[in-house]
Amino acid sequence: MxxxxxxxxxxxxxxxxxxxxxxxxxxxxxxxxxxxxxxxxxxxxxxxxxxxxxxxxxxxxxxxxxxxxxxxxxxxxxxxxxxxxxxxxxxxxxxxxxxxxxxxxxxxxxxxxSSPCPPPSSPGPRVWAIKPIPRLLALRHCLEREFAYGSAPRIVVVGGGASGVEVACQLRELARRSGARAAILLVTRDKRLLEGAPAGAVRWLMRHLARQDVTVRCDVNVTGHAPGGVTFTAADHAWGEDSLQWLAADHVVHAAGLxxxxxxxxxxxxxxxxxxxxxxxxxxxxxxxxxxxxxxxxxxxxxxxxxxxxxxxxxxxxxxxxxxxxxxxxxxxxxxxxxxAVTILDLGGQGLAIHGRRWWGGRLALAWKRRLDRQILHRLPT
Missing domain, CATH: 3.50.50.60 (FAD/NAD(P)-binding domain)
Incomplete structure (x- = not known):
């Protein structure tokens, strides 16, 4: 009616x-x-x-x-x-x-x-988009089940912006909390992570990712999914019949923007x-x-x-x-x-705050983000 x-x-x-x-x-x-x-x-x-x-x-x-x-x-x-x-x-x-x-x-x-996401391949890796947000919760539950059975999945995160970086770090955090292993690869079509961010912040981030055992590859343009992984072209090998290359993956998370x-x-x-x-x-x-x-x-x-x-x-x-x-x-x-305005990334135990050309990383940055998130939720009507 x-x-x-x-x-x-x-x-x-x-x-x-x-x-x-x-x-x-x-x-x-x-x-x-x-x-x-x-x-x-x-x-x-x-x-x-x-x-x-x-x-x-x-x-x-x-x-x-x-x-x-x-x-x-x-x-x-x-x-x-x-x-x-x-x-x-x-x-x-x-x-x-x-x-x-x-x-x-x-x-x-x-x-x-929405979060752009190429169609999955059958057979092929599990494919996940970061929006709608319940998809991230479904990914968490899926990986927790795999970790409980002793699996060590290969996970490719597509996107070198803030979302991709956060997702890669949180996947490592999830594996750590579960006492499990996972191979996490973060790929971006850009020449570096966080395009437009201060160079010092990016260097700090790269060191943090290395300590977290998150592998980073730049100049990688993911084109689709295939049995056992994803297909991509690289800037140094982008032409000719053999330009299409392949990366192994059990899960692919697309976080390359909205x-x-x-x-x-x-x-x-x-x-x-x-x-x-x-x-x-x-x-x-x-x-x-x-x-x-x-x-x-x-x-x-x-x-x-x-x-x-x-x-x-x-x-x-x-x-x-x-x-x-x-x-x-x-x-x-x-x-x-x-x-x-201030942008703060949640890197799982650490944060990275960026304000114009200024930046700082560490636990205090993450504590600040937690406080801001609480304030945002508190501002919503009740």
């Missing part, structure tokens, strides 16, 4: 997706006055900041998981369990995968992102290729002033958001301003993201 259509005297604000920004937005519920507010939740919220630590066994799965429906109800927001299938911005109707349609006066999309969700083109909204839904500085979709997009699914037209910086709190405040302005006829506020 579809929810009732919004009446003329009571507009409906429809929030689709229970990401960080929308959960932060619940705190601003009173600013929307008599408007009906609904939150479409696909099922559970996971804080990405502790996902790597969960993989390594340092966090329980329940530590970073919240129930958006309970939070919504507490803040006088109607929760709806479902996933968006299509959108008609002109008639202001959203259609869910189960066939329900929802009318709206204002719409905000906080749909998240990409827009599949199916965004069905929403009838402007897109920026490989970045997501186009939005103005007011977070509005061009040509659809009553449609907003935030978080990983949104791409500012005027600038590219810095990676690995949490924008949720500031975005939620600006989104609240602008949704309220659309309801009352006020002026809108531009969203200006922070250019520099």
């Amino acid at each position: 579809n929810p009732p259509s919004p009446s003329v005297d009571r507009p409906r604000l429809l929030l689709i997706g229970a990401g960080h920004v929308h959960l932060q937005l619940l705190r601003h519920r009173r600013r929307f006055g008599k408007a009906e507010v609904m939150l479409v939740d696909p099922g559970g919220f996971w804080h990405a900041g502790i996902a790597a630590g969960m993989l390594g066994g340092q966090h329980d799965a329940s530590e970073g998981r919240l129930d958006p429906a309970r939070l919504a109800t507490h803040h006088d927001v109607t929760p709806i369990r479902g996933r968006l299938a299509s959108l008609d911005p002109e008639t202001k109707q959203a259609r869910l995968e189960d066939g329900r349609t929802l009318d709206f006066s204002l719409l905000s999309l906080n749909l998240g992102s 990409a827009p969700l599949e199916g965004l083109e069905r929403l009838g909204l402007p897109l920026i290729p490989e970045r997501g839904l186009a939005v103005e500085e007011t977070l509005q979709s061009p040509g659809s002033p009553d449609v907003f997009a935030v978080g990983d699914c949104a791409a500012l037209i005027q600038r590219v958001l810095p990676k690995l910086i949490l924008h949720d709190r500031h975005q939620a405040a600006v989104l609240a301003d602008n949704l309220s302005a659309r309801l009352t006829g006020g002026s809108l506020t531009p969203y200006v993201p922070r250019r520099v």
Whole structure:
């Protein structure tokens, strides 16, 4: 049964997706006055900041998981369990995968992102993506079973950015906690790890990985999966019929960055290729002033958001301003993201903090990350 259509005297604000920004937005519920507010939740919220630590066994799965429906109800927001299938911005109707349609006066999309992952080969290695986050929990359980039976799996982690580095280190931490052995290889298509990070930080990281017995190979472009491993091309051998090479693997974890969700083109909204839904500085979709997009699914037209910086709190405040302005006829506020913020990697017992050209590594950096993660979870409405 579809929810009732919004009446003329009571507009409906429809929030689709229970990401960080929308959960932060619940705190601003009173600013929307008599408007009906609904939150479409696909099922559970996971804080990405502790996902790597969960993989390594340092966090329980329940530590970073919240129930958006309970939070919504507490803040006088109607929760709806479902996933968006299509959108008609002109008639202001959203259609869910189960066939329900929802009318709206204002719409905000906080749909998240995906982790690109080539299709598996059969026979071939087990293939894992880092998103959605429950896949990391499934990987942990799978490896724990293998460790319990005395296996020493060969694991290839694809991606030399922060996610790939964290995953490789947490896999080593998981093996250590299980008293088991595992061969862990971290590969990247770039010429070094953490492109854009200070050179000193990268040197410190390489020494740390060597101590953790994590092998690193750069200039390796993984092209697919094959029986017993992965295929790749290398920068020094990239041409000719024999350019394709092979690496042995029992498990392959793809952590080479984030990409827009599949199916965004069905929403009838402007897109920026490989970045997501186009939005103005007011977070509005061009040509659809009553449609907003935030978080990983949104791409500012005027600038590219810095990676690995949490924008949720500031975005939620600006989104609240602008949704309220659309309801009352006020002026809108531009969203200006922070250019520099602290990024802290959880390396399993050690942390690596980077702030612009400054950096520091060690246990204190990890303790700081733990504190920041607790603060982020504490800021979410309860």
